[in-house]
Amino acid sequence: MASPVKVEHINPFVNATKVTFETMVHTAVTPGKIMLLSGSKLNYDISGIIGLSGGAKGTVAISFPRVTALKVVSEFIGEKQLALDETVKDAVGELANIIAGAAKKDLTQYKISISLPTVIIGENHKVQGGKEVMPLLVPFDSQFGSFHLVVGFTSEV
Amino acid sequence: MPIAIRAEHVNPFILSNLETFSKMVGVEARPGKPILKHDARLDYDISGIIGLSGKVIGSVSLSFPQATALAVCNKFMSANLKEMNGEILDAVGELINIVAGNAKKGLSEFNIEISLPSVIVGRNHRIVEPKGSVGFVIPFSSPLGDFHMAVSLKPA
Numbered sequence: 001m002a003s004p005v006k007v008e009h010i011n012p013f014v015n016a017t018k019v020t021f022e023t024m025v026h027t028a029v030t031p032g033k034i035m036l037l038s039g040s041k042l043n044y045d046i047s048g049i050i051g052l053s054g055g056a057k058g059t060v061a062i063s064f065p066r067v068t069a070l071k072v073v074s075e076f077i078g079e080k081q082l083a084l085d086e087t088v089k090d091a092v093g094e095l096a097n098i099i100a101g102a103a104k105k106d107l108t109q110y111k112i113s114i115s116l117p118t119v120i121i122g123e124n125h126k127v128q129g130g131k132e133v134m135p136l137l138v139p140f141d142s143q144f145g146s147f148h149l150v151v152g153f154t155s156e157v
Numbered sequence: 158m159p160i161a162i163r164a165e166h167v168n169p170f171i172l173s174n175l176e177t178f179s180k181m182v183g184v185e186a187r188p189g190k191p192i193l194k195h196d197a198r199l200d201y202d203i204s205g206i207i208g209l210s211g212k213v214i215g216s217v218s219l220s221f222p223q224a225t226a227l228a229v230c231n232k233f234m235s236a237n238l239k240e241m242n243g244e245i246l247d248a249v250g251e252l253i254n255i256v257a258g259n260a261k262k263g264l265s266e267f268n269i270e271i272s273l274p275s276v277i278v279g280r281n282h283r284i285v286e287p288k289g290s291v292g293f294v295i296p297f298s299s300p301l302g303d304f305h306m307a308v309s310l311k312p313a
Binding site: 038043047049050051052053054057058059061089090093094113114115116117118119120121122123124125126127128129130131132133150152153154 | 200204206207208209210211214215216218243246247250251254270271272273274275276277278279280281282283284285286287288290309310311313
């Protein structure tokens with residue numbers, strides 16, 4: 001049975017999300033209670049996913065309902081967005097990229113490299129992890145709505 | 158010298174997928190003509206995605222319609238599951254893990270390391286290629302149904 005992601009491995013991603021939203025999206029975000037991803041019944045409209053490899057392995061996904069994604073990206077790029085088009089998809093991928101890049105700086109002992117972000121579009125999709133580790137879900141609240149961060153991470157590679 | 162991504166760099170992923178289906182699932186899959194990803198408008202029910210990094214960065218995914226995913230995973234696990242449950246998700250994650258792990262051996266000049274897999278479930282979801290990457294979708298047919306593999310690569 002896989003064990004959950006360790007607290008010391010999740011915190012860099014939580015902090016990276018807070019800092020990224022403060023500096024790039026100009027908004028404060030508040031993390032809620034961290035929970036196991038499995039068993040949670042959460043559906044999203046757009047997700048940015050990025051892989052981590054090197055001396056550790058992981059995956060990070062940031063997932064939004066449609067309306068929240070539009071508001072977040074509008075603020076992020078300084079231009080009002082009305083549809084989940086190319087601009088919004090690229091911006092969500094870029095947010096995942098920035099968060100993973102920022103978290104990496106607090107995990108230097110693992111010499112992590114990050115992959116290309118992939119963006120998923122689809123009404124009510126769900127994100128799950130693999131078998132190696134149980135991913136954790138961090139809910140965030142913001143003035144633009146709630147969104148979720150999902151982190152799978154293991155230093156046993 | 159900067160690395161240029163060429164169509165032939167997709168071949169190790171195709172070969173790895175064929176071998177994985179042949180050895181692990183026990184069916185022969187047949188690749189169709191690769192399509193440039195930005196031309197592809199494809200909807201899926203379940204996808205396994207894995208990130209790649211090294212001298213190139215990228216991602217590789219396997220995407221299935223529900224019926225194909227059930228048939229492939231049941232054969233892979235010697236099971237007889239009727240619906241998309243946690244075991245099917247795990248199996249899709251495991252398949253993409255094997256495919257990516259074997260493909261990187263065919264791309265040793267890029268020193269690729271693979272990430273943990275993520276699995277996406279949702280009716281008619283789409284996978285968008287990352288900005289600035291070269292992306293291909295390779296359609297596969299098999300006795301268990303058709304599915305797609307998508308590969309995106311970019312110099313690191």
